[in-house]
Amino acid sequence: MKKLLLNTKIVILTITAIGVLSCADDDDNGNIIDNTPSNTVLDIVTNNPNYSSFLQALEQTDLGFTIAGSGNFTVFAPTNAAFDAFLDGTPIQDVDNEVLTQLVLNHILNTELFASDFTTGYQKTIATEASSNANIDMYINTATGVTINNVSSVTAADMDADNGVLHEVNAIITLPTVTSFVAIDPSLSSLLAALTDEGNTTFTTLLSDTTSDFTVFAPTNDAFTTFLDGASLGDIDNNLLAQVLSNHVIPGTVATASSLSNLYINTAAIFNGDVNAPITMYINTDDGVRLNGASSVTQADIVTSNGVIHVVNSVIPLPDVTTYIFADPNFSILLEALLADPNVDYITALQTPLGEGPTPFTGFAPTNEAFENLFADLNVTGISDIPIMDLSVIVELHNIISSNIRAEELTGMDGMVFTTFSGLDITIDATTPAIIDPSGGSSRLLMTDLQTANGVVHTLDRVLRN
Numbered sequence: 001m002k003k004l005l006l007n008t009k010i011v012i013l014t015i016t017a018i019g020v021l022s023c024a025d026d027d028d029n030g031n032i033i034d035n036t037p038s039n040t041v042l043d044i045v046t047n048n049p050n051y052s053s054f055l056q057a058l059e060q061t062d063l064g065f066t067i068a069g070s071g072n073f074t075v076f077a078p079t080n081a082a083f084d085a086f087l088d089g090t091p092i093q094d095v096d097n098e099v100l101t102q103l104v105l106n107h108i109l110n111t112e113l114f115a116s117d118f119t120t121g122y123q124k125t126i127a128t129e130a131s132s133n134a135n136i137d138m139y140i141n142t143a144t145g146v147t148i149n150n151v152s153s154v155t156a157a158d159m160d161a162d163n164g165v166l167h168e169v170n171a172i173i174t175l176p177t178v179t180s181f182v183a184i185d186p187s188l189s190s191l192l193a194a195l196t197d198e199g200n201t202t203f204t205t206l207l208s209d210t211t212s213d214f215t216v217f218a219p220t221n222d223a224f225t226t227f228l229d230g231a232s233l234g235d236i237d238n239n240l241l242a243q244v245l246s247n248h249v250i251p252g253t254v255a256t257a258s259s260l261s262n263l264y265i266n267t268a269a270i271f272n273g274d275v276n277a278p279i280t281m282y283i284n285t286d287d288g289v290r291l292n293g294a295s296s297v298t299q300a301d302i303v304t305s306n307g308v309i310h311v312v313n314s315v316i317p318l319p320d321v322t323t324y325i326f327a328d329p330n331f332s333i334l335l336e337a338l339l340a341d342p343n344v345d346y347i348t349a350l351q352t353p354l355g356e357g358p359t360p361f362t363g364f365a366p367t368n369e370a371f372e373n374l375f376a377d378l379n380v381t382g383i384s385d386i387p388i389m390d391l392s393v394i395v396e397l398h399n400i401i402s403s404n405i406r407a408e409e410l411t412g413m414d415g416m417v418f419t420t421f422s423g424l425d426i427t428i429d430a431t432t433p434a435i436i437d438p439s440g441g442s443s444r445l446l447m448t449d450l451q452t453a454n455g456v457v458h459t460l461d462r463v464l465r466n
Contacts (some may be wrong), residue, residue, distance in 0.1 A: 037062045041075050044067035050168075053083035053102075056092055061101040065451040066126075069107055072112035073164030076148065078172050079155075086172040103125045106136060108171055115157040118142050127175065131213050132254040134303045139171060139184055148173050150184040167458045175305040178207040179218050187311070190224035194245060195362045197233045203245060207307075214307035215250035217291060219315045220298070227315035239458075242267045243252070243453070247279060247316055254308050257300035260285050262328075264450055269318065271451050272354060275407060279318065284328045291316050293327025318453040321363045322332055326427045330459075333371040336383045337395055346395060354454045358401035360420075361455030364435055365398065367446065368462045374463040396422035396436065397464045404456050407448035 020426045032164045042064050045051045056076050060080065069075055073421035083092070084186055092100070105127035113123070120428035124135040141147045146154040148169065156168035182188050182195065183204075195203040207214060219227070246269035255265075266278035284290045289297035291312065299311035306330040325338065339345045352359050366374075371383075381385060384393075399421045405413070427436040434442045450457040 004349050016049070025403060028312065038162050041073055041164050041166050042070045044159050044161055044162070044166050046079055049081050049402070050123045051077050053080045053092065057083070057100060057104050060093065061097060061104050061266070063101065063104050065463055067164070068110065069163065070104040071110065072235070073161050074109040074111060074113045075164060075166045076107045076152070076154070076169045076173060077166050078107070078152070078169050082152075082169065082171045086174075102136075102175060103172070106138070106175055107137075107169075113379075114165055115146065115154070115167070118190055124303075127305075129303050129305060129308070131253055132256055132259075132308070133303065134254070134256050134308065136175065136305060137181070138176070139181055141184070149176055149180060166242045174278065175208060175210075178214055178304050178307045178309060179204045180208075181302060181304060181309060182207070182216075182218065187220055188218050190221040190442065191218050194233055197241060198238065200238075200242075200243075207249075210306045212306060213252055215253055216307060217248045217250075217297070217312045217316060218309050218311050219248070219295070223295075223312065223314045224454075241319060243279075244315065247281070247318055248280070248312075254303075255310055257289060257297065257310065259291055262286065264324075264447065267356050268450075269453075270415045270446050271404060271453065271456070272360070276408075277404070277449075278458075279453060280324075281316070281319075282324050282450075284327065284329075286329070290327075290431050291318055292323050293435075294323075297299060319458055320353075320452050321361050321455045322347055323452060324457060325365065330367050331365055333368045334365055337371075337391060340383055340391055341388050344392065352454060360402070361403040361407040362400040362403050363455060363457045363461050364443070364464065365450075365457050366443070366460045370460055370462050374465075393422050393466055394423070394463060397426065397466060398422055398460075400426075404451075404453070406456055407445070407458070410445075410448075422466070427465065435460065435464060439464045441465060 024076045024353075045058065055064075058067070067075055073441075074361065075269055084096070087095070106125045108126050109123055110126050114148040118140055120135045120140060122139055125138055127136040129136055138148050139150070141460065145340070146157070148165070152169045152171040154167045154236045155170045159166040182192050206218065214286070249268040250265055251268050263283050264280050265283060267281050269281055271277035278366070282292050289300065293315040295312045295316045297310045298313050302309040302311070313432050325335050350361060350363070354360055375382060378386065385390065397420050400418045401421060403418070409429050410428055410433055415427040416428045419423045419425050420426070423439045426438070429442060430438055432442065432444055434444045436442055441462065441464070443460040443464055446459040446461055448458045450459070
């Protein structure tokens with residue numbers, strides 16, 4: 001009897017042990033569970049002594065957790081020799097941690113790309129530009145192997161992991177500046193040639209400054225071909241070329257496409273050598289991003305460590321006092337008024353280059369709402385209902401010749417009288433501020449200092465009348 005009980009216990013223990021082992025290999029649905037340790041990108045780095053410096057950088061910045069977590073990463077792992085060359089004798093622990101963090105992040109993509117997936121072009125890293133928090137780009141060139149930002153090449157590819165892939169690189173991928181991408185992107189080679197024309201380094205030095213922020217609208221090679229129209233860069237006056245290029249740079253801001261709206265913004269170009277008179281750009285986002293009504297963004301948000309590049313399909317010409325009237329839909333009725341008299345070409349007159357004719361101009365531009373109020377006062381429905389002679393006086397009353405009067409100057413001109421195109425006088429009211437027309441009406445200034453290459457424009461809430 002005891003022997004029978006003993007045998008029974010042995011059988012029960014055996015069955016139980018088998019059940020425990022079975023449970024270790026099966027989930028609740030009877031599926032086999034793989035107990036093999038996971039193979040993350042961090043594991044690959046950890047297990048390869050040739051990446052020990054990269055591992056130290058990951059540990060120092062607490063970024064090892066990033067590539068050990070779930071996801072689909074592409075990691076470019078610099079060799080120890082790459083780190084040695086970059087550090088140049090400086091211990092890695094002496095590198096500023098914030099700088100090192102962004103440097104490490106600049107080697108990681110938040111997408112899994114094997115060697116066969118790479119194409120020439122831009123990819124977003126998980127490093128970020130400080131002021132906008134936008135992800136910084138890297139430029140990958142596959143013409144000969146895989147080169148990143150023209151500074152680092154893949155030397156061993158496609159080390160597969162459960163959460164991505166690792167590629168070994170032979171140099172640290174430094175954070176790019178605006179100049180970096182202009183210099184290496186073949187579609188921007190004409191822009192680079194213009195920026196460095198006759199050995200000029202002003203622009204490349206400026207756009208490499210990591211202490212400043214820039215938004216740059218970069219014309220393509222085709223855009224420059226159209227702009228030059230058969231001429232060469234050497235045929236263009238250096239000062240004019242410098243101003244045209246400066247007109248593509250917005251200093252002091254990193255304006256990504258999502259942050260843009262219909263607005264006026266100052267460029268790095270200046271009026272007639274006056275650093276206190278920056279030339280203005282009108283940006284319209286009603287249908288894409290259009291600049292001064294003449295150029296459109298075709299590729300947005302190429303982010304660098306000191307700014308953002310937007311590729312544009314034409315060179316943005318320096319504006320004149322008619323540019324904003326054509327480009328800004330808020331001035332569509334003013335444009336209609338300027339074009340109403342078939343016998344007078346106001347547009348050509350107002351496009352006269354600086355230094356020719358009665359330039360510069362100070363223009364006062366009534367908005368569409370201002371014109372709608374005029375129509376109500378005159379009991380008419382539109383421009384066509386106003387006699388041409390009366391309309392001509394109205395148009396000419398809004399322009400002062402031979403003066404570029406900016407808002408800061410208006411403050412010291414209270415009560416001053418200026419003669420307009422029409423021969424009639426207007427008076428400055430600096431306190432409101434406003435313009436007093438010959439009828440005694442007051443037109444309040446809205447936007448001021450819309451600076452162009454041949455004058456300045458201020459907008460009005462009321463049409464000036466005689």
